Amino acid sequence: MSTSAAAAPSGAQFAPEHIMQVGLGFWGSKTLLSAIEMELFTQLAGHPQDLETLTGRAGLHPRSARDFLDALVALGFLERTDGVYRNAPDTDLFLDKHKPSYIGGVLEMANARLFGFWNSLTEALRTGELQNEAKGGGVPLFQELYADPARLKGFAAAMTGLSRGASLQIAEQFPWGDYKRFADIGTAQGDLSVQVALAHPRLTGYGFDLPELGPIFEEYVEQHGLGDRLAFVAGDFFAGDLPRADVLLMGHILHDWNLEEKRTLIAKAYDALPTGGALVVYETIIDDDRSQNAFGLLMSLNMLIETHGGFDYTAADCMEWMRTAGFARTRTEHLVGPDSMVIAIK
Ligand SMILES: C[S@@+](CC[C@H](N)C(=O)[O-])C[C@H]1O[C@@H](n2cnc3c(N)ncnc32)[C@H](O)[C@@H]1O
Numbered sequence: 001m002s003t004s005a006a007a008a009p010s011g012a013q014f015a016p017e018h019i020m021q022v023g024l025g026f027w028g029s030k031t032l033l034s035a036i037e038m039e040l041f042t043q044l045a046g047h048p049q050d051l052e053t054l055t056g057r058a059g060l061h062p063r064s065a066r067d068f069l070d071a072l073v074a075l076g077f078l079e080r081t082d083g084v085y086r087n088a089p090d091t092d093l094f095l096d097k098h099k100p101s102y103i104g105g106v107l108e109m110a111n112a113r114l115f116g117f118w119n120s121l122t123e124a125l126r127t128g129e130l131q132n133e134a135k136g137g138g139v140p141l142f143q144e145l146y147a148d149p150a151r152l153k154g155f156a157a158a159m160t161g162l163s164r165g166a167s168l169q170i171a172e173q174f175p176w177g178d179y180k181r182f183a184d185i186g187t188a189q190g191d192l193s194v195q196v197a198l199a200h201p202r203l204t205g206y207g208f209d210l211p212e213l214g215p216i217f218e219e220y221v222e223q224h225g226l227g228d229r230l231a232f233v234a235g236d237f238f239a240g241d242l243p244r245a246d247v248l249l250m251g252h253i254l255h256d257w258n259l260e261e262k263r264t265l266i267a268k269a270y271d272a273l274p275t276g277g278a279l280v281v282y283e284t285i286i287d288d289d290r291s292q293n294a295f296g297l298l299m300s301l302n303m304l305i306e307t308h309g310g311f312d313y314t315a316a317d318c319m320e321w322m323r324t325a326g327f328a329r330t331r332t333e334h335l336v337g338p339d340s341m342v343i344a345i346k
Pocket of ligand 1: 163185238
């Protein structure tokens with residue numbers, strides 16, 4: 001036997017499952033996204049239904065209904081007993097629109113927008129150009145969103161769903177006892193401020209965002225009875241100063257912007273903090289070896305699709321930018337799932 005023949009990989013050594021699973025991953029992804037679009041899990045919450053009833057209520061064609069619903073069973077989103085379909089427990093908690101724990105908003109947006117835009121990934125990889133509504137001089141999504149309060153509220157609520165796990169963890173994990181006042185920069189609906197304020201009755205805080213978010217933040221804060229401790233500050237973080245506070249938080253902000261803009265925002269945070277104050281940056285921070293946090297790396301490709309210069313980054317990258325801005329000490333802590341926070345002390 002020749003050496004090269006002996007070294008050739010055999011079918012028994014390798015299996016194609018992983019390649020096929022990722023390559024055809026859009027089958028499962030779109031099945032889930034369509035179920036969310038049809039509000040299937042909301043209909044099933046508290047009302048398990050048989051095939052015939054569900055087919056009629058969801059407006060499914062008889063040809064598709066059984067395969068669609070059973071695929072959702074096989075994927076773990078539904079359960080079926082004696083022909084009756086019900087939500088799996090986690091589906092029921094997170095994908096029933098009537099529960100405050102609903103996280104489907106971000107998936108609704110993914111279905112309506114990103115699923116199509118990602119079809120142009122190859123073009124984005126070759127050109128470095130974004131592929132969303134703004135492609136070729138179109139009206140950027142955010143311009144439309146800020147002009148439509150109802151849609152803007154939907155977006156802010158979707159961000160709350162996406163960030164909820166990390167927000168609860170930051171409220172619990174960060175040493176809040178050392179500080180009095182915080183400001184959440186790019187706060188959207190303000191869930192991080194709300195979770196921190198609920199967990200620490202001594203603290204007061206600001207939510208900082210573009211003026212259009214003011215009423216949405218204030219309504220959410222009032223719903224939680226925190227109007228006496230949380231206030232909205234309207235501003236553009238590139239045009240003016242950041243609010244002064246002991247702790248500044250930036251969640252899913254830096255990855256939207258290019259390196260120069262990232263450095264500008266970190267420098268503004270440094271200026272707004274007192275000596276000993278902290279900047280907390282959190283998002284899907286990529287592992288330093290850039291080989292493990294696939295979600296963080298794919299998020300960065302999503303920034304390629306969605307923004308002119310945005311990208312995700314490692315904790316080592318972020319700490320280097322923070323130290324260059326003058327921060328004395330930096331550290332990173334894992335939060336939950338793909339999310340970590342990077343902390344800098346002035
Ligand atoms: C991706 S969302 C992050 C929301 C929230 N921090 C979270 O992690 O869930 C980005 C936020 O930054 C805000 N934003 C964008 N440009 C801004 C600017 N120039 N000044 C202030 N806020 C801005 C947006 O309105 C939006 O609420």
